[in-house]
Amino acid sequence: MESQKKIKIALTGSYEESKDLIQTLRYIDQLELCAVFNPQSSLSILKVGTDDIPVFHDLETFIQTNDFAVLALEREVPDIKACLSRAGKDQVMVIPREHLRIFQPFFKKLMEVAALNKQSEAIMEAAQEGIQVVDAQGKILYANSSFTRITKVPLKERINKNIFDVSPDGSLAEVLRTGRAVFGNTHVTEGTPIIANASPLINDGKLTGAVTVFSDASSVEKMARIIQRSKEEVASLKEAIHEMNQTKYSFQDLVGQSPAFIKCIQQAKLAADLNSTVLITGESGTGKELFAHGIHGFGNRCSGPFIKVNCPAIPANLLESELFGYEKGSFTGANKLKIGKFELANGGTIFLDEIGDMDFTLQAKLLRVLQEREFERIGGNHPIKINVRIIAATNRNLLEQIEKGLFREDLFYRLNVIHIHIPPLKERREDIPLLIDHMLKKFSRQNNTRSTEKNPLPSISKPALQELCNYEWPGNVREMENLMEKILIFNNTGAITKEDITYFLTAETRYCHNKTTCLTIKEMEKRLIYSALDKHGTTLAGKKAAAQELGISLTCLYDKLKKYK
């Protein structure tokens, strides 16, 4: 605080008698206790806080050696006024004891206020935030030590200076100019981002000053960055979930008009609105997955998620955690919580593809979920209720699998509530021309050879179509898709002939179906890899599934791919 000329005050009496008065005087800036007169005391110095106050035992010396303007008579001294007069100090104001007593409650109050002030100061010192206070004219009255720590400005460069000189554009100056609070003012001091909030101090409706609170915003910034990153992650997860929600295909994508196929579609549409489990069987490539999407998209769960689980593609030891998830710390390596596919599918559909190849022990766990409609995460201790429609598919004959002891009979009956069997193409040859037409359009579109007058859809000769209708199609619609795609790539004449078909079909047949052809082991391996990749695709997931099917590790598959280029 500003140094000013203080009024000196002296006192007669002991510390005990005058404790309140002495303590109070310490807090009154304008007063300074300079001496005590106490003939009975053995002390020569009275310690009051950090001050040493001389104690006089001789009245004459007390009056003559001290230059005080006020004398408080805590203990009455006879003829004091005459004594003062003798020393030429008539102007000294003498406050008799009874008058001091009148002020006693006032002293007490003052002490309380002083104590409160000290406490407030201690609180402001303890604050991690920097605090700076100015009066209405802008004079800086106070700043705590955190202020210096954060702003790197020494206190002496601030206290008693005017804010309009030292920081004319800062938030305090603005508050004094406008009378309004300023929030979230940010600036960078020596590389540290600082955020300041300043408010006016109003007393009796008048602006008496302003206070600002600074904080080091690095931690806030760090937190904001973390929140931002989490927000981005959530957004991408939302997107992924949205993608999962969207079934890729609908019944409109299913081409066919044979009575057998129409029956399948009708069954599937009926099943769509029921919540019962659906089992879709049929040879490989007959469209089981397409049907599963169609059922989900046609039913009342269409806005819920559609989660596909390719049972054999996930190693048996991981399938359980994939399906049910796990709690953080439930096993070594479980360093974060994982939500399983069943939980992800809540409110929607879970599609258990290739269920016939599911690990036998896991089949029991799946059966329990189907029965109880609840499960626990691995390492979890509370059951999670789920509302999930289950669609399972397989190209295996489950009854045969049961006989071989590879599939649980009880699980089969649980899954087989609504059974849709998609007949192979050879049993619904009426669908072949339609499918061929559909694929010609689809691949022409994909290859950007849109049908225009100049560039019509590739035509297919009658004998060529006949050839396709007579073929056995062991790989069903998928095989047809592959074949048509290859033909369209290699034949750019716009007209597909019987020769094209025979050429590609023979190559295909030699490749995949003619088991009597004598091939070298190397050639055989090459073809097996080719056909597995053809089936599963060349994405990472496809390669994983292909390796799984071939019974080799992913690394081994990569080695072989490199070997065969």
Ligand SMILES: Nc1ncnc2c1ncn2[C@@H]1O[C@H](COP(=O)(O)OP(=O)(O)OP(=O)(O)O)[C@@H](O)[C@H]1O
């Ligand atoms: N009726 C159909 N109409 C149009 N495309 C079809 C039809 N049936 C199947 N397909 C196509 O054939 C391919 C194979 O279909 P899908 O994957 O559904 O067969 P799948 O029965 O699940 O085969 P797998 O048992 O090998 O898994 C897909 O690309 C699909 O688009």
Ligand SMILES: [Mg+2]
């Ligand atoms: Mg499938």
